[in-house]
Amino acid sequence: MQQIINFVIRNKNFLLYLFLLFIALGFTVQSHSYHQSRFFNSSNWITGSVYETFNGFSTYFGLSEENAKLVEENKQLRKLLFNRETQNVSALDSTQSVYTITTGQVIKNSYAEPRNYITINQGEKDSVLPDMGVITEKGILGIVENTSGNYSSVQSILNEKSTINAKLKNTAHFGSLVWNAQRYNVVQLVDIPRLVPLTVGDTIVTGGMSSIFPGDIPIGTIQKFDLDTSNSFYQIDVRLFNDMTNIKNVYIVQNNDREEILELEAETINEQ
Amino acid sequence: MNNNYFVNIIRFVLLILVQVLVFNRLNFFGFINPMVYILFLYWFPVNENRAAFIGLSFLLGFFIDLFSDTMAIHSASTVTIAYIRPAIMRFVFGVNIEFQSFRLSNSTRAQQFTFLALLIIVHHTVFFTLEIFSFANILLILKKVVAIGAASIVLCLLFNSLFSAKKE
Numbered sequence: 492m493q494q495i496i497n498f499v500i501r502n503k504n505f506l507l508y509l510f511l512l513f514i515a516l517g518f519t520v521q522s523h524s525y526h527q528s529r530f531f532n533s534s535n536w537i538t539g540s541v542y543e544t545f546n547g548f549s550t551y552f553g554l555s556e557e558n559a560k561l562v563e564e565n566k567q568l569r570k571l572l573f574n575r576e577t578q579n580v581s582a583l584d585s586t587q588s589v590y591t592i593t594t595g596q597v598i599k600n601s602y603a604e605p606r607n608y609i610t611i612n613q614g615e616k617d618s619v620l621p622d623m624g625v626i627t628e629k630g631i632l633g634i635v636e637n638t639s640g641n642y643s644s645v646q647s648i649l650n651e652k653s654t655i656n657a658k659l660k661n662t663a664h665f666g667s668l669v670w671n672a673q674r675y676n677v678v679q680l681v682d683i684p685r686l687v688p689l690t691v692g693d694t695i696v697t698g699g700m701s702s703i704f705p706g707d708i709p710i711g712t713i714q715k716f717d718l719d720t721s722n723s724f725y726q727i728d729v730r731l732f733n734d735m736t737n738i739k740n741v742y743i744v745q746n747n748d749r750e751e752i753l754e755l756e757a758e759t760i761n762e763q
Numbered sequence: 764m765n766n767n768y769f770v771n772i773i774r775f776v777l778l779i780l781v782q783v784l785v786f787n788r789l790n791f792f793g794f795i796n797p798m799v800y801i802l803f804l805y806w807f808p809v810n811e812n813r814a815a816f817i818g819l820s821f822l823l824g825f826f827i828d829l830f831s832d833t834m835a836i837h838s839a840s841t842v843t844i845a846y847i848r849p850a851i852m853r854f855v856f857g858v859n860i861e862f863q864s865f866r867l868s869n870s871t872r873a874q875q876f877t878f879l880a881l882l883i884i885v886h887h888t889v890f891f892t893l894e895i896f897s898f899a900n901i902l903l904i905l906k907k908v909v910a911i912g913a914a915s916i917v918l919c920l921l922f923n924s925l926f927s928a929k930k931e
Contacts, residue, residue: 504813508846511821515839519893538830545784601787601831603794605895608832644832672895672903675793736790 539642542598564628593743602735605672607647614641624704624744630732656698665698680727695729702752783830797914820845840889851881887912
């Protein structure tokens, strides 16, 4: 007994080191196999408010640029609105619409790591919940992964763990959008069968099959495509419309029918 | 003594803020984010309680992790260099560190540089191995260790010459 105690005392630094290292590795491995940790992410109160405070200063420098972007987008939307043939009144009734939109601002963005997360200044109090889609005026950005009262952390499409349903705009063949962690302006579309005719420059949009994103949100254009190792599917490099390095205003999309869809899908699987 | 604690606390907070608010957003060439918070371990007094040092380093890494959504990779690599720091110091400075009067500022430029470089290389190797987590991508790991390591060393040296205590 005495010897054991002596051993512990003699090696207390080493044991402390091992203990802390195992805690750290535990968190890390857990996140590799599953989601980002529930508690240790930048959507919590401390980090959220630090980022928000400093973001308050830095936003001023890009105000005019942001304004120009928003005006440009308004112009697009006005054009759509004025060119509609019939004025659909029910579309203005928010209780009947499938998708609800919330706006938010990015307070922390990263794109240099293999697993990038974005923090935005909207949280549960603004009824932002996990698994909502996040888009910008140019294209998709990611999926909300964790939320706290006032902030939420978004799994960027520049994240090795992200898979998003996407399709070719002109043929509607769909596949999964993933990222190989190489370049921040190029993501990969996989699982498109080789019989599909492709050309460089084709537009890729969301597939609308995931109950997270509505369909037909722009993602990017085909930059180059190759057959994968099995020779039966394409591996497509997609150049993003979004400049992932410069994002300020975002829209959070909530699918009001999501629960119903998930319930139905779960029932169908159970019956098999 | 009290002054020493105070300086270290200030350093701790400032280095975290500088790291997450400035250097994590640098993205030089698209991927180079130097890690200057390692200076905390470089500057930390030599003859302080070692257990406390390891604990503090873990906390430092953990805060950086919280801010940058990297799970606990920073903590793991920081606690590793905190643990092996005495071994590195013995290697670099020889028996000098056994004396109470040893100070970093009394050693030569070359020794300081080797010490800092070793800390950063070990840290970055552990960090990017854990971050990328696959030996299939060993070239990517090497590329990141070399490029970001070089950037970290340059910036740490700059910060060191700006903020270190004056030689008397």
